[in-house]
Amino acid sequence: MGTTEPETDHAGGLGELAGDRALLGRTSTAERVADILRTRIAEGYFQPGERLSEDSIGKALGISRNTLRESFRLLTHERLLVHQLNRGVFVRMLAVQDVVDIYRTRQLVECAVVHDLGDPPYALDPLDEAVSGGEQSARELDWKGVSTANIHFHRELVALAGSARTDELMRSVLAELRLAFHVVDDPRRLHQPYLVRNRAILEALRAGDRxxxxxxxxxxxxxxxxxxxxxxxxxxxxxxVL
Incomplete structure (x- = not known):
């Protein structure tokens, strides 16, 4: 997949991004800006291959160029953005090998978390909410919502380990995975089959069957x-080919 050269025109939608100013409060930092942009990338507001405009985003959020560039640097470190010399900053487009490596990491982390769980009962309310949210989104044919609920399910599964470091790792890994989800033509085919499997994992944990x-x-x-x-x-x- 080639990198999209022109910036997408968010003229109408930048007002929505400007609404995120309230999240910055009086202590505007690059980390807070990165949180906002990370969420917008995860939601598909900024698409893989899209060039990010410093001027447009800076004005929408009411922040300095230096603050925005530092937030770009943070997200580049998280592999969500890529800087191309003399061209600017783009939302990263994953290679197939990236997808393979993401799943290898997930397998190592998620299965280890479940394997190492202590004795039941487990704190399963957040998992239950994620499963129910995905099922509700499917009934509404909201496949983007199903994808989001599925990501929440796996984050909450890892959260059972009670490890801030593992939580941070999975946040980054799953955010990167969503870059691949955004370019899939048929999100229903991709996500729907796993709703019942999320429910099965939840019920096994509820029964104490680690x-x-x-x-x-x-x-x-x-x-x-x-x-x-x-x-x-x-x-x-x-x-x-295209």
């Missing part, structure tokens, strides 16, 4: 990786 939950999760991630890699590789090949 081993069963780990087995379900490992199979889930294997199948999801195979599907995502096949889908993404097809998209890359198609766009290279």
């Amino acid at each position: 081993t069963g939950a780990e087995r379900l999760l490992a199979r889930y991630l294997d199948d999801s990786r195979a599907q995502m890699v096949e889908t993404y590789a097809h998209l890359v090949a198609r766009d290279d």
Whole structure:
């Protein structure tokens, strides 16, 4: 997939981004700006391959150029943005190998968290909310909402470890994965089959069956990786031809 050269015109939508100024408060920092941009990238407001305009974003958020550039640097470190010399900053477009590596990391982390859980009961309310949210979004045919709920499910699953470092790692890994989700043509086909599998993992944990939950999760991630890699590789090949 080639990098999109022109900036997308967000003239109408930048007012929405300007509404995020309130989140900055009086202690505007690059970290807070990065949080806002990270969320907007995760939501698909800024698409993979899109060039980010310093002037437009800086004016919308009411921040200095230096603050914005520092937030860009932070998100580049998180592999969400890429700086191209003499061209600017772009939302990163993943390669197929990136997708493979993301799933390898997920398998190592998520399965280890479930394997190392202590004795039940577990604090499953956040997981339950994520599963129910995904099911509700599916009933409304909101596949973007299903994708978001699925990401929340896996973040809350990892949160069972009670490790701030692991939480931070997974936030970054899952945010990067969403860059691939945004370019998929058929999000329903990608996300719908995993709703029932999220529910099955949740119920296994609720029953105190940690081993069963780990087995379900490992199979889930294997199948999801195979599907995502096949889908993404097809998209890359198609766009290279175009």
